[in-house]
Amino acid sequence: MSTHYREVDLVIRGAKVVSPDQIIEASVAIAGEHIVAVGHDDTMPPARQEMRADGLYLLPGAIDSHVHFRDPGYPNKETWRTGSAAAACGGVTTVFEMPNTNPPTGTIEALNLKLKAAESSYCDFGIHGLLGDDTIDHLEDLLEAGVTSFKAFVGNTFGNLPSPTDGALLEGFEKLAPLGIRTVVHAENSSIMARRQKRLVEAGRMDVHAHLAARPSVCEIEAIGRVLTLAEWAGARVHIAHHSAADSLFVIRAAKLRGVDVTVETCPQYMLLSTDDFTRFGGIMRVNPPIREKRHNQPLWDALMDGTIDMIATDHAPHTDEEQTRADIFKCDCGFPGVETQMPLMLTEVNRGRASLMDYVKWSSVAPAKAWGIYGTKGVIAPGAHADIAIVDLNRSGVLSQGKLQSISKLNPWNGRAVQGYPLHTLLRGRFVMRDGKLVTDAVGWGKSVKGIQKMPTPQPRNTHLYSSAILETPAGTAPHALPAGYPLPAVETEAAS
Structure with missing residues (x-):
């Protein structure tokens, strides 16, 4: 899938793109903060910067x-x-x-x-x-x-x-x-x-x-x-x-x-x-x-x-x-x-x-x-999504060391544990915040709240006629459990039906 761009900021070539359903060989084009194309290398638009990622995996x-x-x-x-x-x-x-x-x-x-x-x-x-x-x-x-x-x-x-x-x-x-x-x-x-x-x-x-x-x-x-x-x-x-x-x-x-x-x-x-x-x-x-x-x-x-x-x-x-x-x-x-x-x-x-x-x-x-x-904007490598990508080497081995942690706190039970598989590069909204295993320090402050992109599915409230807010508005002399007109009653399974 691609969109026609005269020139994009970055094309990542030669990697395998991972989703919950499949792993495909594909290149990824990024313009600004967003992914604009995912597909065959030949379909990628020209880019100001290219990155080879042969043998690596692109994860959301x-x-x-x-x-x-x-x-x-x-x-x-x-x-x-x-x-x-x-x-x-x-x-x-x-x-x-x-x-x-x-x-x-x-x-x-x-x-x-x-x-x-x-x-x-x-x-x-x-x-x-x-x-x-x-x-x-x-x-x-x-x-x-x-x-x-x-x-x-x-x-x-x-x-x-x-x-x-x-x-x-x-x-x-x-x-x-x-x-x-x-x-x-x-x-x-x-x-x-x-x-x-x-x-x-x-x-x-x-x-x-x-x-x-x-x-x-x-x-x-x-x-x-x-x-x-x-x-x-x-x-x-x-x-x-x-x-x-x-x-x-x-x-x-x-x-x-x-x-x-x-x-x-x-x-x-x-x-x-x-x-x-x-x-x-x-x-x-x-x-x-x-x-x-x-x-x-x-x-x-x-x-x-x-x-x-x-x-x-x-x-x-x-x-x-x-x-x-x-x-x-x-x-x-x-x-x-x-x-x-x-x-x-x-x-x-x-x-x-x-x-x-x-x-x-x-x-x-x-x-x-x-x-x-926030799914669709986050959580997926696809056109229109934020270019939030972890570029991973599954073959890289090492030993976790608390002395190398970015966190102020160092002590943890993972210290000295052998691992195989590391993120080598991290992009947030199209910008490298970690590259070649090292923090990109001038990206400090690049992060922002996801509040503006958050869209929860349609609510499914239940028993609203019995909420505290509802009973406080119930007129004196009215049973608090009275159902509103047309209120759907739950199905009750009878012995005959079972």
């Missing part, structure tokens, strides 16, 4: 739905400049950043501070606003001011933001369902975890295994079930963050079969690491939800393959060395950097035959682009 730039760039509030851990530089060097062209900064992204003022910090970004970005008891009344204002989506911390994590009450969570879903906006949920049961951690501390447990003991998989099972029940009732879109356990997959599968609009991410740490690695890495392994026993690894791969889990994210969560290496596991800050290492880790598994390169593109780019309403 990865889209990471879950990063913490820590700014504003914690620039000693990470900044937008360093975090986005790590993304660019990891073949990631778009990130969605979390609201547990300081101040949390739950007010217009806090959002504006974050948008100001993001002016130094090397990658494009979306902003998850905070859904909590104190933010329910101005979710719409946050959306208008630039938030793309929301995050509800149903399970506690860094920043110790209070979990929303179930009443606030439902009301938030009621507000967002008619707008079609998706909410990310950290789904763990805070009450169970707090009680178990308290008892472990009282018993003198501070070892790395105690963190897992405080957060068993039942916390994830219960919280996911509760969140999906509320979302299904309201017709809201939800996204389950960092799915960690084989045991809770049945809840997701059942919800998807019922038609609940739920997307799910998992992370390399839950697929590739286990309690077998605890002794070696100690407190660096403390993440929320916890890394679990080895039996959980393969079921997560299987769930990606069958569509129960939709995508790969990283939960890039940088901290200082001292914060990750305290003797008491419960005093170690949770998380480690991951946005720069995700692609080589996953390409290594592709090389091992665990998944295809087409699978990886689906998980790393296509699925998140669709979940956040």
